[in-house]
Amino acid sequence: MTVQTSAKKRNIKPIDAKSPSVRKMDFEGLDRLSDYYIAGNSFVTHTVNAYHIIFPEGERFFIKSVKAFSDQVTDRGLQNRVKAFIGQEVQHGKEHEKALEMLEKKGYPVSRILKFYVKTAYSFFWPILEFLFGKKLKLSVTAGLEHYTATMGEISLRHNLHDQAEGEMRNLLLWHACEEIEHKSVAYDVLQTVSKSYLLRVFGFIIASFMFWGYAVIIQHLFILSDKNIGLKRYFADMKNAGPYVSLLWTDISKSFGIYFKRDFHPDQTGGYELANAALATI
Template sequence: MPVQTQKKERKIKPIDGNSPTVRKMDFEGLDQLSDYYVAGNSFITHTVNAYHVIFPEGERFFIKSVKAFADQVTDPDLQSRIKGFIGQEVQHGKEHEKALEMLEKQGRPVSRILKFYAKTAYGFFWPVLEFIFGKKLKLAVTAGLEHYTASLGEVSLKYNLHDQAEGEMRNLLLWHACEEIEHKSVAYDVLQTISKSYVLRIFGFIVASVMFWGYAFTLQHLFIFSDPKIGFRRYFADLISARSYAKLIVFEVGKMSLLYFKPGFHPNQTGGYDLANAALATI
């Protein structure tokens, strides 16, 4: 059953894909959440925990990738959207870092998992890829990852998956999903300004796909294997219980990911803005 949340009064600007807005939310009470704060399920909760680790460093990666080419953007509207994009990503990183503090208080090995992620992704994979293929690939990967995060956000909102999360975590996940939809075309439009190469775009998306699914699975299981409350029986019981969620996300996000391979694709074609607006009003 969804966890009921007492609504906190907030004045929130509506979603506008043409002008992303920085919303400083300052979510509180995350330290009051239970160990398995999403549907009481350890498998789903540790999947979300994995993304709490991924997002702060990931947001900084997105910002650097876009900033590296921002001076080549002459369109004033896109320049304005870049500023909104950067501001939103900074806020996302801050709120997910609060979630990491909550996980540390729960006794999760956040520092070890974060160290593993930072060393492998940003100490090895990205430097090697940038050395071989240059900064344009990082921008292409960022555009691809933005398509994934927006797709995941849209699926979450469409099927009310965020309502399975307790307290302010529900609002944090919902807000992040809405803003991912709002700014989903910014990195893509910067990439198209720099290079319209279909090969670059698709290669970047393939790398993004490996990173998106690979780190989600790996970090999720690092949390699971370090959790003393999860034994053999609990693992498979929660895995079976989470199957409907997993199938929904993999199928729906996978279906949306295929759109990226269309030669004439643009993120705006998937819409989702009205859905995000309606959802954001519930915070």
């Protein structure tokens, strides 16, 4: 497959974890992507389609979770990072919603899948968890999910996985990955301001793990089941061909899982800022 990339160049502020920037990107041409816009592989493409479903509502969840405790943040630097974090998450949601519009036009039951996700996660599971454990758990889950998204971003950049995506989708995924790395410590630092409880941190991370990966797999397969061009033969063939990508992902994800359980862990320990800065300059 020949991966087409956009020739459009943008003047983008460099990565700065101490002072993140809100970058308004406005990606265009997503409706011109092929059905399997990542390496021509339906299994990998529908994995990313699942992220397009998860991210917009997830970004709003992150914003609410952090804003609920923003009045307890007295450090001026962290206050500014919280504002940038919120601004970046708003932009991420908007761009992924454009991808959902593209998928809707291709005939996928985006509205039904999104309704299932929102009703089960945000109208059922989260009200129960918040009632039982309070808002601090939501902040802890947000910190845990930010660790995952930053780790996935670093994996993508380190192995140039984003270059397997066509056109502006390549740039959207790359930009999102870079900003996840840039602001990866914000929710964690707010959590540490509110509570230094190790139990709260790891409990939130465990819930984040079940929720994120559970929904990612379920939604991916809802897309696959709704795709009339995928029969059992193609499903297993593309799943086999996706093996190298899955192996790269899970090898490093497994390492990141263990790192988060260290008592002295902090997101800055994993670095990745120079890598993100170099990658962002290619958009």
